[in-house]
Amino acid sequence: EPEVTQTPSHQVTQMGQEVILRCVPISNHLYFYWYRQILGQKVEFLVSFYNNEISEKSEIFDDQFSVERPDGSNFTLKIRSTKLEDSAMYFCASTLDNEQFFGPGTRLTVL
């Protein structure tokens, strides 16, 4: 069964550094998402992406964040200048209609 994949599984970075989190959605899916989960808390929506543009974004997704689909398979989340409070698990998800399939997540630790 096809799955969403994410790399790296764990990223450690210094505050102020840029990070890029990578996702490969399921190949025939059309909608792509990034969610964040701070340790022990609920999953929070960051951004949705459809037809090569952002369709919706939350208040969390400020100017420090950007997304890109650089080719036909990858979907990336960039954080320009990381802050301590960006430490969280970041999940990518994709869907063809309504059921969203989640990737295994990238744990981002900002020191």
Added chain:
Amino acid sequence: GENVEQHPSTLSVQEGDSAVIKCTYSDSASNYFPWYKQELGKRPQLIIDIRSNVGEKKDQRIAVTLNKTAKHFSLHITETQPEDSAVYFCAALIINNAGNMLTFGGGTRLMVKP
């Protein structure tokens, strides 16, 4: 925007007993309600979902009920087993909304004691 409340935050049951988790939502336009199971350090996995044109859906030991008028939906797990222990999240979504974003509840940590 949508707000989803989930209760209880923790639930401990004896193996074989039933577990019920409840959620309420605020946006009457929401029309798709999935439930996710998340084991420690793992991704959320969809276990069951329901659309607003249906009042109840069942899949083996798991069932979900929806009351559109009250904006309330519940997850029922019967004959619980230790492997049901996990964090369960409810969510709400508006189908055909441009972003199709999921709004999650706060989660319920279910512990099934053998």
